[in-house]
Amino acid sequence: MSENTTEDLIYMDVPAGRVVIRLRPDLAPKAAERIRTLAEQGFYDNVPFHRVISGFMAQGGDPTGTGMHGSDLPDLPAEFTSKAKFERGTIGMARTADPNSANSQFFIMFEPSPHLDGQYTIVGEVIEGMENVDKIKRGAGGSGMVNDPDRIARMRPAGAEG
Template identity: 35%
Template structure:
């Protein structure tokens, strides 16, 4: 029986305790950082379209959640999510563990925190390697590090100058657990993630570099936050939990059901101006989690009915 992996706050310590539930994350979270609403971009050319092969469509009884996958950050985990989605593994599964001001967890076929897919556990991808060709945009440089975005995903990384000092010309980077970030649940061991995943309802930096990040919610964060909160031990949902009705990679959906997602390009001038404004407004309290990228979602179905 798998144990429970628990993140503790206070002194930012990490402790593990045995128990009946598998692949859990976290305890009571810290207060959320208020976000500053971004201005809408002006130029159509400054938007980018999320490739259909990198867009996960999660339909739930509460509404639709769209996640941009991040294969540059966690290729093994992204491949597993794609595989399970294409095989219908996630269809009908419950959001079995939901903690307000923290995260919503699913992907367990047993619905009790103990289940997983029939495939082998995954090697942890807590960090990734970044080179000069990686599509990264910096928005701040705290203590010599860089924070910014890889596509829609907030990340932190070593500075570009360090690339000249490494054998492969690359530096370490890692996803930051801001609201909407998608992470993989695991057991006590690092290499024990399988099929269970969680979506962040709020920021929780204590998870950084401890759970593999594989994507970012680009639409539907309000749905994540509307999921029924657990009333049992460790945030387990008792009674009638909310559930996923269908989970597919967008490229596998019929054209008339396939959403098209456009996001403000983080390499654009409009984005840079928006980030500068938010950073100036927040001052010393600025966090990359304060930046919400403008998004447009359309479907052929919706366009035909307009």
């Protein structure tokens, strides 16, 4: 694990309260930089958790709420060569079937999901406030798409929360 340096911390405020994320540039330097850059720009503010599946994960990062879009920045190459595991609180980069299509969408694991290990980029982990992630409104059906979803109120790097 990387050390808790302030530059690796992101504060994400959701309806239930604050979530503290530690980015993992040691595992995924390009993805960690992307999340930090977009958070600095306020990109994630008011963005919904559009896909939330009980016992699996909460996905957000698409400002349209459809799960089909991202930022205007170019897609990222896959960064999943590490032996890191998808455990409760792990944050992964969402993508299409193309491993090199991650952009701005991310997901937070509610439970371990070994079938994702080595298949998706791990960009960080929740180090405080997982109980607030647990309260994010769930979706219906197998897709987990959420009607009237909970939104990220504000998401900023530590030191830029003013």
